Amino acid sequence: MTNIAVFGTGYLGATHAACMAELGHDVLGVDVDESKLAKLESGEVPFYEPGLEEVLKRNIGTGRLRFTSSYEEAASFADVHFVGVGTPQKKGEFAADVTYVDAVIDGLAPLLTRPAVIFGKSTVPVGTAERLGRRARALAPAGAEVDLAWNPEFLREGFAVQDTLHPDRLVLGVDREGPGRAEEVAREVYADLLAEKIPFIVTDLATAELVKTSANAFLATKISFINAMSEVCEAAGADVTVLADAIGHDDRIGRRFLNAGVGFGGGCLPKDIRAFMARAGELGADQALTFLREVDAVNMRRRTRMVEMAREACGGSLLGARVAVLGAAFKPESDDVRDSPALNVAGQIQLQGATVTVYDPKAMDNSRKLFPTLGYATDVSQAVEGADVVLVLTEWRQFRELQPGRVGPLVRQRSIIDGRNCLSPKGWREAGWVYRGMGRS
Numbered sequence: 001m002t003n004i005a006v007f008g009t010g011y012l013g014a015t016h017a018a019c020m021a022e023l024g025h026d027v028l029g030v031d032v033d034e035s036k037l038a039k040l041e042s043g044e045v046p047f048y049e050p051g052l053e054e055v056l057k058r059n060i061g062t063g064r065l066r067f068t069s070s071y072e073e074a075a076s077f078a079d080v081h082f083v084g085v086g087t088p089q090k091k092g093e094f095a096a097d098v099t100y101v102d103a104v105i106d107g108l109a110p111l112l113t114r115p116a117v118i119f120g121k122s123t124v125p126v127g128t129a130e131r132l133g134r135r136a137r138a139l140a141p142a143g144a145e146v147d148l149a150w151n152p153e154f155l156r157e158g159f160a161v162q163d164t165l166h167p168d169r170l171v172l173g174v175d176r177e178g179p180g181r182a183e184e185v186a187r188e189v190y191a192d193l194l195a196e197k198i199p200f201i202v203t204d205l206a207t208a209e210l211v212k213t214s215a216n217a218f219l220a221t222k223i224s225f226i227n228a229m230s231e232v233c234e235a236a237g238a239d240v241t242v243l244a245d246a247i248g249h250d251d252r253i254g255r256r257f258l259n260a261g262v263g264f265g266g267g268c269l270p271k272d273i274r275a276f277m278a279r280a281g282e283l284g285a286d287q288a289l290t291f292l293r294e295v296d297a298v299n300m301r302r303r304t305r306m307v308e309m310a311r312e313a314c315g316g317s318l319l320g321a322r323v324a325v326l327g328a329a330f331k332p333e334s335d336d337v338r339d340s341p342a343l344n345v346a347g348q349i350q351l352q353g354a355t356v357t358v359y360d361p362k363a364m365d366n367s368r369k370l371f372p373t374l375g376y377a378t379d380v381s382q383a384v385e386g387a388d389v390v391l392v393l394t395e396w397r398q399f400r401e402l403q404p405g406r407v408g409p410l411v412r413q414r415s416i417i418d419g420r421n422c423l424s425p426k427g428w429r430e431a432g433w434v435y436r437g438m439g440r441s
């Protein structure tokens with residue numbers, strides 16, 4: 001078994017650290033956020049991720065999983081280092097801010113006195129890994145004995161534990177300039193996964209980095225494709241949900257990721273497609289990705305459209321209207337509100353003069369931090385109380401299973417807009433509601 005350090009204990013890093021311990025390794029999670037570390041040390045996951053708390057507690061209990069803010073401790077404890085810190089969008093630019101990744105290498109490499117392998121997991125612009133490998137070898141006392149490889153992460157929030165322990169595939173980019181140990185070490189670390197015959201793709205650094213960004217670009221494109229069809233369906237009086245089912249039967253197309261609605265958000269897809277465009281521009285390949293501008297634009301238009309639909313439902317003006325927003329997280333089974341369409345729509349509606357009350361089963365604390373001026377309810381009933389229109393913007397099961405008859409007596413107007421096309425129009429209409437979906441006549 002291997003001694004592993006994981007730098008960054010956010011959505012990716014905390015999950016990776018706990019899951020590596022679950023595989024039997026001895027793991028040290030490293031972060032600069034002391035309050036996050038204190039929570040993790042006490043067995044509390046600082047965010048919502050189903051199933052993670054059990055894995056965390058179990059492995060803290062066995063002593064295989066510990067946390068620290070000390071890079072010195074990490075460097076003396078581990079010979080394998082994973083980097084999972086954030087790579088957000090730069091302020092005012094499309095490009096990714098890689099300063100956190102750089103800071104890990106600058107902090108760690110000077111402490112590496114023995115041969116070590118650093119695996120990057122964060123999503124980075126192509127070319128970053130090669131640069132970091134050179135930098136690590138230049139800064140480390142162990143010099144040429146330091147290997148840096150890229151092992152992009154594909155986990156989905158909400159399924160992060162399952163995706164880490166049983167991924168669709170493992171991708172490893174190795175550095176031809178390095179000492180050449182990374183593949184062997186990765187095979188040891190992931191031995192249990194490889195025994196499950198999970199596909200393991202070993203390639204160069206640039207390809208590994210691009211696998212991640214192109215996968216996200218493809219997924220974003222698929223969602224914006226169906227949302228573009230949704231715009232056409234609205235104009236033509238057609239139904240995008242039937243259209244998606246029908247085209248989805250074609251194996252070459254597939255039904256997944258073809259749900260029209262208020263579009264994608266979160267801490268990955270929006271910033272990753274923008275960083276991808278910025279990087280392609282730097283490489284002189286910007287024409288190849290100009291379509292992603294359109295993908296981004298279609299996505300953002302859906303938010304505007306939702307605001308318009310809410311305004312129409314309130315008789316042409318949002319001034320003085322009461323709007324209930326069900327959902328704040330960018331998707332169900334997560335408390336992540338980074339670039340969340342739901343909160344963005346709620347904010348825009350409030351700016352147009354409405355009183356907005358938001359409810360989300362898990363994302364209330366994060367929402368309050370990001371949008372402190374919105375109203376927040378403690379449950380669905382409180383959120384919809386006296387509402388002129390109810391918007392379902394995150395398809396939590398609790399909202400999908402909402403009983404129109406139970407909510408009806410609470411609202412001022414029985415008007416619902418289904419921003420995720422996750423409700424039954426028939427059921428709501430039969431209960432006397434005006435139901436509007438996105439891209440549905």
Ligand SMILES: NC(=O)c1ccc[n+]([C@@H]2O[C@H](COP(=O)([O-])OP(=O)(O)OC[C@H]3O[C@@H](n4cnc5c(N)ncnc54)[C@H](O)[C@@H]3O)[C@@H](O)[C@H]2O)c1
Binds near residue numbers: 121153154
């Ligand atoms: N969240 C996902 O679903 C997901 C999936 C695949 C890939 N990724 C990628 O993984 C990376 C991390 O994303 P996330 O969602 O976990 O972000 P996050 O913001 O939840 O976590 C990042 C963590 O890094 C810590 N950190 C910052 N600087 C540090 C330093 N110098 N040393 C140690 N720790 C430091 C922060 O305190 C924070 O806890 C990003 O590149 C993201 O694109 C995320």
